[in-house]
């Protein structure tokens with residue numbers, strides 16, 4: 220369990236598949252997938268994932284440090300925990316993905332593209348998450364999927380929440396704020412993300428956490444994420460977190476979709492996430508389709524013209 224990250228990167232199967240340490244029972248389920256169960260009663264079931272994009276290493280290092288602290292007995296665990304390092308092949312290659320962006324493949328979208336390592340991995344992770352939640356009776360089910368963003372942002376730390384029927388749990392949203400997220404973005408339509416899958420299929424409270432900018436292993440300044448790491452330590456022990464200012468809230472107003480190779484984004488290459496555009500501004504063009512700002516002000520998130528055709532090349536948000 221202590222060498223979980225190294226074993227995952229090496230693609231090794233551990234000598235023993237289960238073990239105990241610090242009052243915890245761990246079980247190696249797959250490359251990069253580990254369940255950890257405490258002996259004491261738990262407050263819920265929690266999935267912590269990172270490395271769905273292989274170049275986003277800071278959360279992988281953070282998760283690895285948390286596991287280390289659990290095995291040292293520094294943090295008492297009060298959840299049934301599933302740790303997932305999403306895309307080991309891409310982590311090894313320090314690339315976002317090899318053939319398909321895994322965070323567009325969940326909820327069965329992997330069936331719609333030619334079979335490859337990432338479609339198979341997405342299918343296996345779906346099974347692992349469903350089995351994990353099904354194995355317990357916990358009413359409290361959380362999934363935190365940790366990423367870093369490709370570009371600079373007006374909010375270095377923010378969360379993206381999947382479309383959900385009904386209200387969000389207040390304690391969940393409060394924890395996200397306490398974890399240092401400065402903004403929360405609410406989706407209104409389904410997507411192929413890991414968090415949409417766990418929310419829709421397992422009824423989990425799920426959030427994609429974007430924590431700073433993507434850098435290589437060893438180049439990360441984990442002090443930037445200290446507030447998030449601290450909140451995760453408190454969460455694992457089911458202790459209260461130090462309260463932080465509530466995040467600003469945004470919802471998705473429109474999606475910029477790349478439909479053809481004629482797609483052009485009309486914004487500077489270095490534009491930051493959450494940059495505001497006024498009503499009427501031309502955001503992108505795709506042959507005769509023109510994407511313009513509809514509201515008084517819309518904020519751009521994840522602009523990226525170099526995605527495959529048919530995929531999202533950016534989101535436009537409005538403040539709630």
Ligand SMILES: [Zn+2]
Pocket residue numbers: 271272275366367
């Ligand atoms: Zn990512």
